[in-house]
Amino acid sequence: MKDFLRRKEVKPSLHLYFIEAMGKMTFGLFATLIIGLMIRTFGEQSGFDVLIEIGQFSMDLYGAAIGAAVALALRAPTFVLLSAIVCGAAGAMYGGPAGSLFAAIAGVEVGKLVSGETKLDILVTPIVTIFSGFLVAATVGRLVSYMMTSLGTAIMWAAEQQPLFMSIIVAALMGLALTAPISSAAIALMLDLEGSVAAAAAIGCAGQMIGFAIASFRDNRWSGLVSLGLGTSMLQMPNIIRNPRILIAPVVAGMISAPIGTLGFGLVNNAAGAGMGTSGFVGPLMTFAEMGFSWATFMPVMLCYVLIPAVVSGLTTMWLKHRGHVQLGDMKISV
Incomplete structure (x- = not known):
């Protein structure tokens, strides 16, 4: 099993998931959510509706960008990387940014295990990656998002006191x-x-x-x-x-x-x-x-x-x- 995981470049660790993957996650957030918010704000201040539309469209794609960014951090094969876009989007739908991170990690790591192992790789790898990420998004993603937002609410309540x-x-x-x-x-x-x-x-x-x-x-x-x-x-x-x-x-x-x-x-x-x-x-x-x-x-x-x-x-x-x-x-x- 160790040899198999090493060959598939699956090396679970806190450093990999919460430093490298989260670091790349920031790039995805910056390229979509943060830049989109800046464009939308400029549009609102200047009265250009087209900028508001472009900005909002960019913001809506942050989950997909997180999926791609995490896949890059985990050195995913091509089909896994492209399917991780769906995982990240599903994570955003169910659990916000935290959901995107966990769904993308799960989808990529499971997808890497099956990538290149069958003659139907073009079908098997995307299906396994997407289903794995979607399952985590709908379960763990919701829980993690709830925990994070509850912590954030507690911090803001403490700040009021x-x-x-x-x-x-x-x-x-x-x-x-x-x-x-x-x-x-x-x-x-x-x-x-x-x-x-x-x-x-x-x-x-x-x-x-x-x-x-x-x-x-x-x-x-x-x-x-x-x-x-x-x-x-x-x-x-x-x-x-x-x-x-x-x-x-x-x-x-x-x-x-x-x-x-x-x-x-x-x-x-x-x-x-x-x-x-x-x-x-x-x-x-x-x-x-x-x-x-x-x-x-x-x-x-x-x-x-x-x-x-x-x-x-x-x-x-x-x-x-x-x-x-x-x-x-x-x-x-x-x-």
Whole structure:
């Protein structure tokens, strides 16, 4: 059996499913749901109905995109990959983003087992893949989706009871998730975060990205400023492993900025922007989508997503270097 699984490249592991597959899942979400929401929002603000239609159409296809993305992560054969599109769509129908992830994983892994094993591969592989994914979507997908949305509801309820404390905690945890090799965007969508909690999460993620971009400016200069500030703070993971104390400044930046944004300025966000931070400037754009485009919104957004994290991280890094906790070169990245 071990030899068979090795030959079929079926290697079940938490790392494979919840880091690699979930990481690719984020690409599927970004290419459909998040981009579609941005297009639809622009259409709503500009009055172009065709953009609203294109944006909504893109958003509706997120489940299929997740299926294809997960299949790519699991190195699926051609028929399995194409059939996984159906698995992901079924998962979205029954269980939202979480359902898509689990349905796609199940369909792909079972499909890989039968792929190329019969002379009727063109029939057997798609049928087995689709039925496996659909079964998981209709059963496990529903349960997982219920659990995730219930957890998200509990987090938002707790935020209503203790807004200051929860905004700080959410910002810190989501910021760390963004930098770690897991998908903060997928987590935010599966939890279905919204309102001030989503804004705290987005600002916490921005704290990591802007925080590292500023903290490491002497090491990485302008290329690092763009790569970390608008790309991903995950580029710092090798350096964090070598010196975990470089995390202090970005985490503090997010924890200070989030309550200012949510309690001081009443900023809100949505699930699509909550886990993105300033990556592609999606987090701020989703705040504009929820609150409307105006100078009254623009200034607090720039302050809380960019300026405060930059100042706090810069000052904290200076203190850490003065105390000898961080050295020049500790945050050098290869871009």
